Amino acid sequence: xxxxxxxxxxxxxxxxxxxxxxxxxxxxxxxxxxxxxxxxxxxxxxxxxxxxxxxxxxxxxxxxxxxxxxxxxxxxxxxxxxxxxxxxxxxxxxxxxxxxxxxxxxxxxxxxxxxxxxxxxxxxxxxxxxxxxxxxxxxxxxxxxxxxxxxxxxxxxxxxxxxxxxxxxxxxxxxxxxxxxxxxxxxxxxxxxxxxxxxxxxxxxxxxxxxxxxxxxxxxxxxxxxxxxxxxxxxxxxxxxxxxxxxxxxxxxx
Numbered sequence: 001x002x003x004x005x006x007x008x009x010x011x012x013x014x015x016x017x018x019x020x021x022x023x024x025x026x027x028x029x030x031x032x033x034x035x036x037x038x039x040x041x042x043x044x045x046x047x048x049x050x051x052x053x054x055x056x057x058x059x060x061x062x063x064x065x066x067x068x069x070x071x072x073x074x075x076x077x078x079x080x081x082x083x084x085x086x087x088x089x090x091x092x093x094x095x096x097x098x099x100x101x102x103x104x105x106x107x108x109x110x111x112x113x114x115x116x117x118x119x120x121x122x123x124x125x126x127x128x129x130x131x132x133x134x135x136x137x138x139x140x141x142x143x144x145x146x147x148x149x150x151x152x153x154x155x156x157x158x159x160x161x162x163x164x165x166x167x168x169x170x171x172x173x174x175x176x177x178x179x180x181x182x183x184x185x186x187x188x189x190x191x192x193x194x195x196x197x198x199x200x201x202x203x204x205x206x207x208x209x210x211x212x213x214x215x216x217x218x219x220x221x222x223x224x225x226x227x228x229x230x231x232x233x234x235x236x237x238x239x240x241x242x243x244x245x246x247x248x249x250x251x252x253x254x
Contacts, residue, residue: 015117016100023096023124031088044131048073049082057233058241066245067229068176069134088130094137095127101140108147135181138174142185145170149214150192161214168218172225179249189218 043064050061051074057067073087080086099120107116128136145167149160171189175182197211233242 012113015113016103016120019099019103019117019120019124020096022121023092023099026124027089027092027095031085031092044070044073045077045082045084045087048077052077056236056238058245059238065178066176067233067242068173069178091131091133092127094133095124098127098133098137098140099123101137101144105140105144105147108144108151134177138170138177138181138185141170142167142174142188146185146188146192150196157210160210161217164214165217165221168221169225171218172222175222175246176225176229179246183249190215 047061047063047070051057051070055061057063057070063070072090076086076090077083102123103116103120105116106119107113110116123136123140127133145163149163149167167189171182171185174185193211193215197208230239230242233239
């Protein structure tokens, strides 16, 4: 038994490393080819450059998405200058992270690491629309956190609440990137916590308490991820616009 456990651990590390290698080779083959400046590539780059030139998001220029969609590109351009290849490499890196999240999700659901590897490999080969790879990454991370939190074989309280806390951080980053996607996964968290809280197959009082504690922690950490961005918005004079985009979204709900 002691000899099989290290082998299993090595396999768990080997397959993600193999996914990284596959992504580096595959994306490296066409990094400089099939290049298009249209769609989000041009829009994202121009918006990032305008932010770097001192224009204020949501006040001087309309974003369409939230600030975290553009801030990483602006930070990248501050290092490399306006460089579409660097920007493309950044989005390929996001695709690679999304594939790793897909690997982790499928492995947790099925218990089979090779199925997770196959899912991750498919996500590498078909990464989605170029320059919109935030979306599969956020979907993959949120799904992974939901599966980690509510997997039935692990009932340890500390582990459960730690997974929920990580989910709160991911949810906050999702809102900061795309508010509509954040609302979608917030609803999924609410539903999953409600089902967990009233699971009659367990001690309902205990599960209800766990769900309430997890909900409070998720909301708190999701809000905490916004604090640095709110402080930047307040310093640059667009805090009202930053907060207002959330209230405008939630005004659609009765």
